[in-house]
Amino acid sequence: MTAREQNLSEIxxxxxxxxxxxxxxxxxxxxxxxxxxxxxxxxxxxxxxxxCLIPEEYGGAGLGLSAAAAILEEIQRSGANGAACHAQMYxxxxxxxxxxxxxxxxxxxxxxxxxxxxxxxxxxxxxxGSDTSSIRTTAVRKGERYVVNGQKVWTSxxxxxxxxxxxxxxxPRERVQKKTDxxxxxxxxxxxxxGKGLTLRPIRTMINHATTEVFFDNLxxxxxxxxxxxxxxxRCILDGMNAERILIGAECIGDARWFIAKATAYANExxxxxxPIGQNQGxxxxxxxxxMATEAAALMVERATLLYESGKPCGPESNMAKQxxxxxxWQAADMCLQTHGGFGFxxxxxxxxxxxxxxxxxxxxxxxxxxxxxxxxHVLQLPRSY
Numbered sequence: 488m489t490a491r492e493q494n495l496s497e498i499x500x501x502x503x504x505x506x507x508x509x510x511x512x513x514x515x516x517x518x519x520x521x522x523x524x525x526x527x528x529x530x531x532x533x534x535x536x537x538x539c540l541i542p543e544e545y546g547g548a549g550l551g552l553s554a555a556a557a558i559l560e561e562i563q564r565s566g567a568n569g570a571a572c573h574a575q576m577y578x579x580x581x582x583x584x585x586x587x588x589x590x591x592x593x594x595x596x597x598x599x600x601x602x603x604x605x606x607x608x609x610x611x612x613x614x615x616g617s618d619t620s621s622i623r624t625t626a627v628r629k630g631e632r633y634v635v636n637g638q639k640v641w642t643s644x645x646x647x648x649x650x651x652x653x654x655x656x657x658x659p660r661e662r663v664q665k666k667t668d669x670x671x672x673x674x675x676x677x678x679x680x681x682g683k684g685l686t687l688r689p690i691r692t693m694i695n696h697a698t699t700e701v702f703f704d705n706l707x708x709x710x711x712x713x714x715x716x717x718x719x720x721x722r723c724i725l726d727g728m729n730a731e732r733i734l735i736g737a738e739c740i741g742d743a744r745w746f747i748a749k750a751t752a753y754a755n756e757x758x759x760x761x762x763p764i765g766q767n768q769g770x771x772x773x774x775x776x777x778x779m780a781t782e783a784a785a786l787m788v789e790r791a792t793l794l795y796e797s798g799k800p801c802g803p804e805s806n807m808a809k810q811x812x813x814x815x816x817w818q819a820a821d822m823c824l825q826t827h828g829g830f831g832f833x834x835x836x837x838x839x840x841x842x843x844x845x846x847x848x849x850x851x852x853x854x855x856x857x858x859x860x861x862x863x864x865h866v867l868q869l870p871r872s873y
Contacts, residue, residue: 495557502558505530506565511837514567518695518840523647528572529601537572538599540579545591546599551796552730556737556788563741564748566837568844570696573734574606574644578652580730581672585715585723590674594650606648607677608731609639609701610724617857619654619721620666624703626655626673628717632707633657633673635684639701641851645687647697651675653708654724657717667721672714680706694843729791729801731852732809736788739812742845743781746819749838750774750826770826777819784811803866810858813848820845 488496509527517524531537536558541547548554555576562569575598582591582605597603615621624637635655645651651674658669677685684706687699715723751774754765764770788811791804820842824831831838849855863869 491553495553498554498557499561501534502536502561503565505534505536506562506567509567511566515834515837515840519834521691521695523644523697524568524571525647527567528647531572532601535599537575537601540576540583541595541599542583545595547595552733553789553792553796556734556792559734560737560741560744563738564744565741566745566841568695569738569741570844570847571644571647572606573738574608574648575604577731577734578605578608578727581652581714581723581727584726585672586674589711590714594674598650603649604644604647605650605652606644607642607651608727609642609645609651609653609675611641612638613640617854619724620660620670622654622656622670624653624655626653626657626671626708628657628710631710633710633713635673635675635703635706635708637703639703641690641698642701643696643698645677645699645701646689649676649678651677651701652714652724652727654720657720663718669718671717671720672723673708674712674714675706675708676712680708683707694847696847725802728852729795729805732805733788733791733795733801735848735852736784736791736805736808736812739809739816739845739848740781740785740788742816742841743777743784743812743819745841746816746823746838746845747774747778747781749836750777750819750823753830754826764826773822773825777815777822780811780815780818784808784815787811803862806853806858806861809848809853810855813845813855816845817849 535548538547539550539554539558543549559569559573594603598605610619612622612624614623624639626633626635653673653675655671656669657671660666660669663669684704686702690698690700692698754770754774755763757764788808791801791808794801794804823838824842827836827838830836860872864871
């Protein structure tokens with residue numbers, strides 16, 4: 488075992504131990520009542536896991552993306568749900584590479600200590616969806632401030648975040664040569680903005696995801712909160728998106744491994760016609776297929792992670808990692824539910840909750856069709872389809 492593998496193994500063991508202190512009943516109750524896992528997020532913060540990517544000079548652990556991936560995978564593998572806090576990791580892809588030194592010194596130490604949460608990423612809009620270049624939220628410079636107007640949707644954890652990374656148009660689309668130009672990223676102090684141009688409206692969904700609509704009505708944001716260069720924000724969020732897709736891929740691998748372990752244990756224990764159901768090939772084979780798909784997807788997640796950590800281009804690998812891992816987790820979820828039969832629908836088995844949770848990643852943070860479109864156009868050089 489290499490030193491890197493040893494370190495990651497130790498991280499996994501420590502995270503698993505932390506997760507074990509939050510039993511399945513904890514997650515069932517939260518899911519039932521649609522409550523945020525405040526205690527779990529606090530424990531992760533106090534243990535330093537949510538600040539693992541923040542450099543040591545700002546109070547973090549200074550670890551690489553592989554450590555973050557290991558943490559999130561282990562959370563999911565334990566049966567928990569890291570969606571409540573994973574944004575604080577993947578937003579670092581934008582923050583660390585594009586925030587000014589002054590911004591880093593102002594915010595990162597407080598984030599590392601848990602005094603501030605950066606959990607909200609405001610990109611998606613009702614009229615734009617996956618067509619990010621068509622966003623309508625605007626930020627107009629007026630002296631030393633930008634005035635923001637518009638709306639975001641599916642902005643998760645906004646009610647539980649102190650800061651938001653906001654993506655807005657600073658130059659009208661008709662005035663730029665490339666449709667991805669003229670957009671900028673801002674750090675928004677949400678606590679200060681609430682009721683002063685910022686309004687949140689929760690969206691109840693089929694999973695406990697704490698997501699919202701966000702409305703901006705002449706919200707004033709200090710010009711010093713601009714991240715990177717004005718009009719060049721698309722490049723900033725790409726770094727965040729690649730990190731996001733890799734980390735979501737790691738979470739899906741964790742989910743898949745939870746489903747496989749759950750199904751395997753049940754197939755060995757459940758007896759019908761005088762023998763374990765796992766003795767039947769009709770039960771064995773779907774579990775084995777899910778295992779193969781999961782292990783293959785895990786290799787792609789690892790490959791994308793290593794490319795990202797080395798600073799190399801990783802767009803194709805990040806997209807493939809997310810897609811393959813999401814497909815593997817959904818395959819494993821369907822298999823696990825089928826293996827459990829009627830008991831899979833019972834809340835106490837936790838299968839139905841995890842089944843609902845992992846289904847999200849076929850849709851977000853990028854739809855499966857757009858991943859395929861990206862690969863067709865940018866890797867295979869096929870004509871653009873949209």
